[in-house]
Amino acid sequence: MKYCSNCGVILEDDMQTCPLCGDTANTGKVVPDPVPHNGTVPATAPAALNRQQKKLVWEIVFLVLISSIMAALLINFIVNKTISWSEYPVAVCLVILSYALFFAFLPGNNVAGMLGGFITSGVLLLLLDTFTGGLDWSFKIAIPVLLTASLIVAALLAVIRLSPTGGVNLIAYVFIGSALQCVAIEAILSFYHTQKLHLEWSIVVCLCVLLIAIALLFLHFRLKKGRSLEKTFHR
Amino acid sequence: MPGIQKNDFWLRLDNAAKIYPAIKDKELTSVFRISVVLKDRIRAKAMLEAVRDIENRFPYYKVTLKAGFFWYYLEQLPDSIPIDADLQTPCRAFKKGELMFRILVKDNRISVEFSHILTDGTGAFEFLKTLLLVYFEKCCIPLAGKPEFYDPDSKPSAEEYEDAYSRYFKKIDAPHIKTPGAFHVPFSLKNKPRFSVLTAIIPIAELSKKAKLLGVSITVYLTAVYLYTLQHIHEYQPRLKKNINRKILRIEVPLNLRKLYPTRSMRNFSLYVLPQIDLRLGHYTFEEIVKTVYHQMQLETDQKLINKMISRNVGGERNAIVRNIPLILKSLFLSRLYLVGTKQYSGVVTNLGKIDLGTAANQLIEQFIFIPPPPNKVLKVNCGVAGFGDNLVLSFGNITTSKELERHFLAFMAHHEITVKIINS
Numbered sequence A: 001m002k003y004c005s006n007c008g009v010i011l012e013d014d015m016q017t018c019p020l021c022g023d024t025a026n027t028g029k030v031v032p033d034p035v036p037h038n039g040t041v042p043a044t045a046p047a048a049l050n051r052q053q054k055k056l057v058w059e060i061v062f063l064v065l066i067s068s069i070m071a072a073l074l075i076n077f078i079v080n081k082t083i084s085w086s087e088y089p090v091a092v093c094l095v096i097l098s099y100a101l102f103f104a105f106l107p108g109n110n111v112a113g114m115l116g117g118f119i120t121s122g123v124l125l126l127l128l129d130t131f132t133g134g135l136d137w138s139f140k141i142a143i144p145v146l147l148t149a150s151l152i153v154a155a156l157l158a159v160i161r162l163s164p165t166g167g168v169n170l171i172a173y174v175f176i177g178s179a180l181q182c183v184a185i186e187a188i189l190s191f192y193h194t195q196k197l198h199l200e201w202s203i204v205v206c207l208c209v210l211l212i213a214i215a216l217l218f219l220h221f222r223l224k225k226g227r228s229l230e231k232t233f234h235r
Numbered sequence B: 001m002p003g004i005q006k007n008d009f010w011l012r013l014d015n016a017a018k019i020y021p022a023i024k025d026k027e028l029t030s031v032f033r034i035s036v037v038l039k040d041r042i043r044a045k046a047m048l049e050a051v052r053d054i055e056n057r058f059p060y061y062k063v064t065l066k067a068g069f070f071w072y073y074l075e076q077l078p079d080s081i082p083i084d085a086d087l088q089t090p091c092r093a094f095k096k097g098e099l100m101f102r103i104l105v106k107d108n109r110i111s112v113e114f115s116h117i118l119t120d121g122t123g124a125f126e127f128l129k130t131l132l133l134v135y136f137e138k139c140c141i142p143l144a145g146k147p148e149f150y151d152p153d154s155k156p157s158a159e160e161y162e163d164a165y166s167r168y169f170k171k172i173d174a175p176h177i178k179t180p181g182a183f184h185v186p187f188s189l190k191n192k193p194r195f196s197v198l199t200a201i202i203p204i205a206e207l208s209k210k211a212k213l214l215g216v217s218i219t220v221y222l223t224a225v226y227l228y229t230l231q232h233i234h235e236y237q238p239r240l241k242k243n244i245n246r247k248i249l250r251i252e253v254p255l256n257l258r259k260l261y262p263t264r265s266m267r268n269f270s271l272y273v274l275p276q277i278d279l280r281l282g283h284y285t286f287e288e289i290v291k292t293v294y295h296q297m298q299l300e301t302d303q304k305l306i307n308k309m310i311s312r313n314v315g316g317e318r319n320a321i322v323r324n325i326p327l328i329l330k331s332l333f334l335s336r337l338y339l340v341g342t343k344q345y346s347g348v349v350t351n352l353g354k355i356d357l358g359t360a361a362n363q364l365i366e367q368f369i370f371i372p373p374p375p376n377k378v379l380k381v382n383c384g385v386a387g388f389g390d391n392l393v394l395s396f397g398n399i400t401t402s403k404e405l406e407r408h409f410l411a412f413m414a415h416h417e418i419t420v421k422i423i424n425s
Helices: A051-080 A087-105 A110-131 A139-164 A168-194 A200-223 B017-023 B043-056 B120-136 B204-213 B218-236 B240-242 B287-298 B303-318 B318-326 B327-342 B404-415
Strands: B010-012 B031-038 B063-067 B072-075 B083-085 B101-106 B109-115 B197-201 B248-256 B270-273 B276-278 B347-355 B365-371 B381-390 B391-398 B421-423
Touching: A051 A087, A087 A110, A110 A139, A110 B031, A110 B109, A139 A168, A168 A200, A168 B072, B017 B327, B043 B083, B043 B101, B043 B120, B101 B120, B109 B120, B120 B248, B120 B347, B197 B204, B197 B365, B197 B404, B204 B218, B204 B391, B218 B248, B218 B276, B218 B287, B218 B347, B218 B381, B218 B404, B270 B287, B270 B303, B276 B287, B276 B391, B303 B318, B381 B404, B391 B404
Parallel strands: B083 B101, B248 B347, B347 B381
Antiparallel strands: B010 B072, B031 B109, B031 B365, B063 B072, B101 B109, B197 B391, B197 B421, B248 B270, B248 B276, B365 B381, B381 B391
């Protein structure tokens, strides 16, 4: 007769390891054959794009954005005989282009994607600023805003990845991230204009957004879909 | 069934359970254990099969504790019941979000540990009994004349889920008489983890003979021994401490209310009586203590007094102000209430009673052991009792550095020609 030397129970002859403590951990826990939940088969992840498809998507995005940049610059130059307002849409398109490039060709590596996107966008913005009247707004406003946005997005991606269940809680996290970005934008702008940190409207935005976020988190963690409210609020 | 929904299963805590979430922590776990020691080693395969067979028979135990806005509640967990190797300290706390009972196995011993939030000793024992009898079936051991137990294939009745306190609640407007605080053993606390257990075996025949000579039950006799021991500890304190410390010695003796109020509830349904002696009146002989404990227990188990206690407890829960206070504030109030409650008694003697599983099953069992939940820092020591076959097993839970109470208690027994054997539990 076989015995387990750890918990001392009798094992069947065909048992190679003790089903109570196993052979990998002496204090281990065993669960009787789990009952399949609703007989469901684990859902398969949606099929990812192959390299050829990604290349095609990237080319379309590239063409659309470059066309937009060219169109904006051209219209601005024809109408105003100089480059003025078109700097903004061009800057936005360049940032999107940079991040799209890295996220399309570095799948699953968010850190490298964020870093690559940030560096490329930064360089492109510096170049744009240089060619449109000398260095000014790019390193005082655009790059700091981009940096805070990148950090907030990176933190959001980490939080979303660590969340065991996805639902309205993810929207709440995005709201909180957006509120923080508002604070960062106002702080950077006020510092650019007055050389002092002065926050006004972003605090109001923050408070409003935080209330919504709290409500969404409460909805997610306490009142999951289809659950009765009575158990949470029973008296 | 109030508080039960089929598609979104949840349960309100019963009246007695409501206080435990507010006070439980890593040391004061509110977890008790019932063990059965078999004559043969446990068979791993049969044990796993038995657990798998019965795990859906007790849905009110396959739950976890959740915080609502006004009260805690129990929410169903789909997980299978795990079986652990019994290698750690008994009555450990349950982690947040996990089941609030566990099954432990070691050599020839099966133990179940339940949080008092789920049930009392009777509910836990019924679960263990069902597990044990199904385990014997899985081992292909024929059991003639086995006791009534929960058929794993049957559906649990609505009564099993019920909060029987609420069922038997009748509003009584008698005022509550304030109980003065009681003496507590002056021993210093152990370092964490504090809880330790000392287990002793006593032949029932010898104990029963002594109790019968005095015309009392075993529970009364053991309570009297506990009070006599506390009196000894009180009297041998340094003079200053003796004068400062309270002079009322009072024992909490839990009562299984199912014997007074018919119910099949598998949740908490017990209250207590508090026999006492007052040392301001002088020294008590053992016989005097037995006499006073016997009469106090007779008086306090009167159904009218129990009704009053149920009315007070359930009435408090149903009070409009209490109901509308948010949980976070209510928990502060409940933990304070628990502390005040504990100050009223010096010790606890919980007797699970004499266990009988029928001749055939009894022959396969060596003994049952009942370990009460770890006492709090005020109470420090408590005692659990379970009788089986020819023996009574006493388990002293202790969180102090001293074993003086246990020593005096068991020495008293030994001096009165009752054989005491200390075992490793």
